[in-house]
Amino acid sequence: MEEVVGSGPEPAVGPPESVPTPIGEVVDGGADARPTGVGEVDRVLGGGFVAGSVTLLGGEPGIGKSTLLLQLVGAAAARGTTSLYVSGEESVGQVRGRADRLGAIHDSLWLVSETSLPHILDHLETVQPEIVVIDSIQTLYDPTLSSAPGSVTQVRECASRLVGYAKRHGTTVLLVGHVTKEGTLAGPRVLEHVVDTVLEFDGDRHHGLRLLRASKHRFGATTEVGLLQMEGSGLVTVEDPSGLFLSDRVTGVSGSAVVATVDGNRPLLVEVQALVANSNLATPRRSAQGVDSGRLAMLLAVLERRCGITVSGSDVYALAVGGARINDPGADLAVALAVASSLTGQPLGDDVAAVGEVGLGGELRQVSHLDRRLSEAARMGFRRAIVPQATVNVPAGLEVLRAPTLRAAIALADVAPA
Ligand SMILES: Nc1ncnc2c1ncn2[C@@H]1O[C@H](COP(=O)(O)OP(=O)(O)OP(=O)(O)O)[C@@H](O)[C@H]1O
Ligand SMILES: [Mg+2]
Incomplete structure (x- = not known):
């Protein structure tokens, strides 16, 4: 006899062993x-x-x-x-x-x-x-x-x-x-x-x-x-993860910025580096390691359109040092500052940490866990932090430099083109 698929009910397999129960009466599986x-x-x-x-x-x-x-x-x-x-x-x-x-x-x-x-x-x-x-x-x-x-x-x-x-x-x-x-x-x-x-x-x-x-x-x-x-x-x-990520840091060199980031609930200081170099490629190279490549492209566009910093004819390399992987919009500011610093050759102060998300309008936005990030920066000996304007709850021992926009942050960090 030919098997007919999908016509009529399944053959009986005996009564079910499962019993529907009101959820409040079910014992927590623990x-x-x-x-x-x-x-x-x-x-x-x-x-x-x-x-x-x-x-x-x-x-x-x-x-x-x-x-x-x-x-x-x-x-x-x-x-x-x-x-x-x-x-x-x-x-x-x-x-x-x-x-x-x-x-x-x-x-x-x-x-x-x-x-x-x-x-x-x-x-x-x-x-x-x-x-x-x-x-x-x-x-x-x-x-x-x-x-x-x-x-x-x-x-x-x-x-x-x-x-x-x-x-x-x-x-x-x-x-x-x-x-x-x-x-x-x-x-x-x-x-x-x-x-x-x-x-x-x-x-x-x-x-x-x-x-x-x-x-x-x-x-x-x-x-x-x-x-x-x-x-x-x-x-x-x-x-001491922050200590590990900052252990090889060389200060006084352009193209480096330290971000006060968080990974899960843990605050972490990580150095991000950027290098802007003349390109002889039709499509200049963009390389991102440990930082998001889409985010880097966005930041380069914002730098060009909102801050007058143009890198469209240059190769740009950006990386998080020490094998770190930063998946945090709060790292935007540090990446952008590192790019600006590399372009102008002006190093950031070695006691400066940065945190803030950059919007398409060039504005700096608030990030999560700011107090924890800044406390970690203070613990690691940083004296100044560039942060978004609306920042409150500043930990002791840290001078905060509030910037409403990326352009303002670049000026505060002293890495603007002459
Ligand atoms: N004597 C050693 N001292 C320090 N590190 C070692 C030593 N022997 C092995 N390792 C490290 O352990 C790693 C290998 O670890 P392991 O065998 O646990 O990896 P795995 O993920 O299980 O690899 P596979 O896919 O081959 O099974 C090496 O790559 C090396 O970094
Ligand atoms: Mg194995």
């Missing part, structure tokens, strides 16, 4: 976050990992994913939490070597090198860990599926079966996911829907700095950024 022991990770997660949750950690090859997760299970095992690290990419001997270096050798930490999902589920039943790392999800395969290891189907199926395991047992599951620059099909994109939390680990390979962010988090906000430093003994907390 997403209690337990601290991981790594402060910067707890900051990003809003407290720590939730039991029964599944987290995917994505990042480019060699950025430090295995290091971070081995440290996390090491920290859990140090508190007596039974932990299992499943490596599909490295031998147990290799992982042991890294664990030695990270100081992660504890009785409660178990290791296995395995890629078959049914075998891994068996090991989970044996070890009964409270926290498990799968490094990486791309290496897993389920032999009962016909598709090849690493294929989208395999990755998605293995992940959803691990999610099912996590929910049934209340186990915290951490998955490593590889991302390529192109973002391969079997990469974390397919997985983002099935997991509770997606963490992104990145940084500049040439600097030790690593940034951890959540792009999805079912148990909290995704605004906080974790700052870690890769060292021989593993990833360590950056104790």
Whole structure:
């Protein structure tokens, strides 16, 4: 008989097991976050990992994913939490070597090198860990599926079966996911829907700095950024981020400005540099590193139309120093001042920090968390801050220079063209 699709009701499958309940009578599932022991990770997660949750950690090859997760299970095992690290990419001997270096050798930490999902589920039943790392999800395969290891189907199926395991047992599951620059099909994109939390680990390979962010988090906000430093003994907390970002600063050089920015809730001082150079290209080069390229283009247009500072025939390079990534409109003023300073050859005062969003009309606008930004500037020894006009609540020890417009700020900073 020919199968008819979409005609008539589905065949009966027995009575439902689910029961609709008034929401007020439902018991709170209690997403209690337990601290991981790594402060910067707890900051990003809003407290720590939730039991029964599944987290995917994505990042480019060699950025430090295995290091971070081995440290996390090491920290859990140090508190007596039974932990299992499943490596599909490295031998147990290799992982042991890294664990030695990270100081992660504890009785409660178990290791296995395995890629078959049914075998891994068996090991989970044996070890009964409270926290498990799968490094990486791309290496897993389920032999009962016909598709090849690493294929989208395999990755998605293995992940959803691990999610099912996590929910049934209340186990915290951490998955490593590889991302390529192109973002391969079997990469974390397919997985983002099935997991509770997606963490992104990145940084500049040439600097030790690593940034951890959540792009999805079912148990909290995704605004906080974790700052870690890769060292021989593993990833360590950056104790004084502003100090780190300003450590190589050379004063008295044109094209440099310090912005009092915020990343999540954390105030941060970062040096931005600009270089304006004669171009012999038909379309002059625009290069932005660690600052938004669209924002840079906008600022160059505002400089030209509202401040009489023209760079249309020049190459312009702008960057945030030290591998920082500034995603804050409050950095506009510092970027624009750095460009103006580079063009005129006039350095900004070395005790000046800047903060303010620049509007298309050339006006300077208020930014969030201004008091926190200025307190951090004062703490780092800055004596003056160029801020938008309406600024109130000025911390002690800091002279504020209020500017209604970018043009006025350029004059206050003494970097206007003669
Ligand atoms: N002895 C060491 N001292 C300092 N840093 C080291 C040492 N060994 C490794 N590293 C750092 O660790 C990084 C590799 O970390 P890890 O293996 O955790 O990355 P990964 O993201 O898991 O990489 P993959 O994608 O290859 O699995 C290296 O790029 C290096 O920066
Ligand atoms: Mg690895």
